[in-house]
Amino acid sequence: MAKPSGGRRFSRTCLVKGREAEGRKAIIKTGGKHTRVAPIREDGLTDNGAVVVVNSRVLDIRPVEEAPAPPGPLSGIVGERGTIVLPAAVRRRLGLEAGSAFLLEEREGLVVIRPADVVPRNVSNALEGLLSGVTAENIHDEVSTGSAVGGEAW
Secondary structure, three states: EEEEOOOOOOOOEEEEOOOOOHHHHHEEEEOEEEEEEOOEOOOOOOOOEEEEEHHHEEEEEEEOOOOOOOOOOOOOOOOOOOOOOOOEEEEEEEEEEEOOEEEEEEEOOOEEEEOOOOEEEEHHHHHHHHHHHOOOOOOOOOOOOOOOOOOOOO
């Protein structure tokens, strides 16, 4: 059964077993047992006529060659809650996906967004590392902070 699917962008293509003569198809959605594919128009977007095929019939999956970034700035709109949607091509080039961390800088009236390198910290290991540096030579005596001012109990 064909569904309206024209005008979509896609990131992978494939051949369908038994229909190789029709050429490459755009992969719209992959599920556990089935994949939805659509014909590709001359402008590089999907055409109407998407069909669902069994995954075993999907052959030769390839990523779409990314077009070079267009010269000049890209336009966008800030949403009600301050959301900014980055174009899919930019997200793919920078490796950004839902939940990716990024850094935002304000420089001379410009906003610069770049991917962040996130290094997970293991807090318990960090504490153990700090405590392992405490020795009899570098430990200090108790330090008085004065008498209690509120409801502290020692």
